[in-house]
Amino acid sequence: MATDYNVEIDKLRRTYTQIEAVTDVPKLTELIEKLTEESSNPELWNDPEAAQAVTSKLSHAKSVLEKVEQMKSRIEDIETLVEMAQEESVTDADAGAELFAEADEELAKVSASLADLEVKTLLSGEYDERNAVVTIRSGAGGVDAADWAQMLQRMYLRWAERHGYATKVMDTSYAEEAGIKSTTFEVSAPYAYGTLSVEAGTHRLVRISPFDNQGRRQTSFAAVEVIPLIETTDHIEIPESELKIDVFRSSGPGGQSVNTTDSAVRMTHIPTGIVVSMQDEKSQIQNRASALRVLQSRLLQLRHEEEQAKKKELAGDVKASWGDQMRSYVLHPYQMVKDLRTNYEVGNTDSVFDGDLDGFIDAGIRWRHGQLAQEQ
Secondary structure, three states, X not given: OOOOHHHHHHHHHHHHHHHHHHHOHHHHHHHHHHHHHHHOXXXXXXOHHHHHXXXXXXXXXXXXXXXXXXXXXXXXXXXXXXXXXXXXXXXXXXXXXXXXXHHHHHHHHHHHHHHHHXXXXXXXXXXXXXXXXXXXXXXXXXXXXXXXHHHHHHXXXXXXXXXXXXXXXXXXXXXXXXXXXXXXXXXXXOOHXXXXXXXXXXXXXXXXXXXXXXXXXEEEEEEXXXXXXXXXHHOOOOOXXXXXXXXXXXXXXXXXXXXXXXXXXEXXXXXXXXEEEEOOOOOHHHHHHHHHHHHHHHHHHHHHHHHHHHHHHHOOOOXXXXXXXXXXXXXXXXXXXXXXXXXXXXXXXXXXXXXXXXXXXXXXXXXXXXXXXXXX
């Protein structure tokens, strides 16, 4: 079926107009000017962490603006290419066909780029631009659940690797037989929290258990928590009197000691009962600082959730969290991964476990945006 180029180009233009409006190019340009001025201030570099945050935001803002501006010219280029193909076809059918094929190829590329850019513009939450701290905990299902938690950890680390995002495993508690009880890791990238926050919730795996000598089918559960990493400007003060701090030796799989000193730290926030363990760093001081930062991040998230709950209560709209029971991974009797919120599904489970999550994440971001729009 021949491509109706007028219709397709019109679709691209409408999508671009929406993206341009949401991006707010004049405001983005002002932000770039402001961040450029900040980054040129020599005093900023006295605080390497603050300097890195500014340069990261500046790089991301420039990248978004560049992509938006490029999209406009790429759509115009397609229009020109189609006109050339139509003119060429009059005198040389083969040459015209080649140009039309080139136009079709570019249409597909621009459509995909616009779809990706459109999703990115939906990340406008208060903490969306932050780095993400992901915690995975095994749930019901015994040793299969512990193995499932470790599979999920690998899946997300592979996803980050595919995108060139830096990751840092901050703490892992290994199960006795196989797998892990829990793990916490950081993903460093602009908008890592906004992107990964749609992955929070309960993940369910159905498969023939590799740990059951009778080969029975097993259902396992694991919980994924995603919080924004605290920044120095957030001012989440925690009095020493509210903290209980235990130190212990770091350990690896099977309890094998990987450290001969008590460098690992377990920090408990007494008022809320939140517990954070950290053993990635070599010294107790470093682990304590990392644990405090993650604890502050969790308290920041808790405060945000309480504010949102209060708003919903005042509005008379109390709903269960959208993140619960959010995705099923089925390996037997058929193979399929399906998101229960968006109904997005794929049959290639191996690719998903190897980090091919962008389709699920994009669908989740669009779904969340729709939910928020309904609540307003």
